[in-house]
Amino acid sequence: MIKLLTKTAFFTLLLSVTTLISKAQIGYDFAQYDAGVGTTFNQLYGDAETVNTKAGFFINFTHNQTPFVNYVAELQTGTLQGGEKTSLSGRYFKNKYTALVLRGQLQAGEIVDYENSGLMNVLKNLYISAGLGYILNSIKAPDDINRLSNTDPQFITGGLDKSNELYIPARIGYEIKFFNQYNQPSFKIDLAYNFNMDLSDNMDGFTAGKSKDKMVQYSIGLKFALGDIISYRKSIQ
Template sequence: MTKLLIKTTVFTLVLSAITLVSKAQLGYDYAQYDIGFGGSLNQLYGDAEIVKTKPAAHVNFTYNQTPFVNYVVEIQAGTLEGGDAYKTLSGRFFKNNFTALVFRGQLQAGEIIDYSQSGVMNVLKNFYVSTGLGYILNDIKNDPQHYNNVSNTDPQFTTPGLIKSNELYIPARLGYEFKLFNQYGQPSFKVDLGAQYNMDFTDNMDGFTAGKSKDKMIQYSITFKFALGDVTSYRKQIN
């Protein structure tokens, strides 16, 4: 009877320890990869007098080194448009059906702050900064519906530029990633809201080369991300 009691006690202690260890891991695990889909509103500040807001769609793939250190590869396709052929003195108007490839590194505040004892810090942990390198393929058709570089006041004056070009640019992004957790405390679905400033290395996103400043594109985006791939553990509780 005594031996049975001892065996039962030992078994209970071992089972309790296993359960405790298992529970201790809840909230520490995360998937190493995300696939994301979303859209953006784009504004180009270039050589056309009127700035317009146009849409784009994107797909991205994220490698999560940690839940708060991420590397993103993204493909975008959409429209940039600005100016007016009839209502501006320069007559500059363009419609660029662009495609872009972007690589960004991303650092979220949770990597460097202690959010375990503060509700405010727990909210702030998902803010991030991001930068990297972009490559854009500009495609402006040479017809009145897509492009005009002849002045309204002087038909002899035209603005030079390339309507088809490939260019590098630097993206600088600020954003917030809402993380939704599954039953195991893992971030399985994310909603990413971001504002991105893109600085062109040259000056042909709008098809015009004028003035001293380069083209600048601003994007306001939303992305829905789904976790996939292997699960690994973080050094501290994520949620």
């Protein structure tokens, strides 16, 4: 009888401790991967005189080393457009591009104490990101580009209709996390400003001047958690 009571007490204690530990970990767990989709609004600052805003779309895959340290692979497609055929330079282009971007991302939550500060808890999802991009430019001549000047008919702006280039993506953004019943981030809205510096000068199909092309993107994305669940060193929420 005493042995039975001892065993019952032991298993009750073990179950209580296990339950306590499990409850203590609620809010610490996160998915190791995210799959995402979204849209961008693109502006190209190049050799044309006017800047237009055109849409782009992307899908991405994220490896979460921690909830606040992320590595992203992203595939983009969209349009870059600018200039007017009636402008002084006559420069006009429409580039239907495809791009691959690899970047690392650091959120403030990795380096600030947000557990004891309401302000830091809001700012913990603010992030910076940088990496390397590879873009395939596709301009269909003659409809999607004009190289002839309206002031000097003999002047033609050179460049490539088809080109492949590397560029440097820099990004600042904010990730809004939504939590499931276990306080794990299961769904995210990603808002960002992207500044992309071309290492060549053919995103607009023109090679002119000393400055390289610069692509600005305003993006909104949705991310969905998937994969193994692992634990962080402190509560995420």
